[in-house]
Amino acid sequence: MSQSAAQMADKKAKSALVNSKTVLPRNENAERDALIEQYLPYATSIANKVIQTLSNDADIEEIICNARLGLLEAAKRYDPKYNVDFKTFSYYRIKGAIYDGLRKTGWIPRSLYAKIKFEQASNEYLQTMSDRSLRTKMSPDEEMSEIYETVNSLASIYIISIDANEETLDIEDKKANDIERKAEFQKIKEFMRQAIEELPEKERKLIKMYYFQNKTLEEAGEKLKLSKSWTSRLHARALEMLFKKISHMQMKVAHQASKQ
Secondary structure (H helix, E strand, C coil), X not given: CCHHHHHHHHHHHHHHHHHHHHHCCHHHHHHHHHHHHHHHHHHHHHHHHHHCCCCCCCCHHHHHHHHHHHHHHHHHHCCHHHCCCHHHXXXXXXXXXXXXXXXXXXXXCHHXXXXXXXXXXXXXXXXHHHHHHHHCCCCHHHHHHHHHHHHHHHHHHHHHHHHCCCCCCCCCCCCCCCHHHHHHHHHHHHHHHHHHHCCCHXXXXXXXXXXXXXXXXXXXXXXXXXXXXXXXXHHHHHHHHHHHHHHHHHHHHHHHHHHC
């Protein structure tokens, strides 16, 4: 990494930081600035690892800048009440910002993008569920139900991420080499497509923009005129609806097969 690239990236990231300071009170800005200062080397190290996987003509300055902008976004959204270490909290936002920048410039091959999308979407969903848990006191039964919904929604994310990138075959279950299992997985993808079409309008548009049109969750929310928090909640709700719809379709098929 050249010194000039790092300096230019610093300049862009600092400019974004200055432009965003009016959003928070002074004491919160100070806490955020301290986090950014402490974790700048961490953001740069993530950027460098990504750079090593790309060809020599990749825009190093832009990649480092995006990493630091991801760090800025993480610092703005972080709240100690999440009960999670900031390093863990910021990791996917930094990496996500890098990949979003690469995506916009066409640097990411389709074979990699489905894996990245699954990682990003899962992180967004889990963060929404974490926020929900902090706001609502739940009984043990409700906690078990939420865990069940979370696992099911992550399964939905996995299926959609693959289906939106048909060329990506390497993230399917490596054990699923036999024809029967592959056919079963193909059927689940067909159920998913049908379930997406049956979603309410806003949920359907959000899922299509986020997974199939390569928009970020924030970009999709802006198109739908929704705030970040509402977009995240809508995303979580859509995933839960999708899994319920798919489960219903599978039960219906099983019931029809049992009659034959």
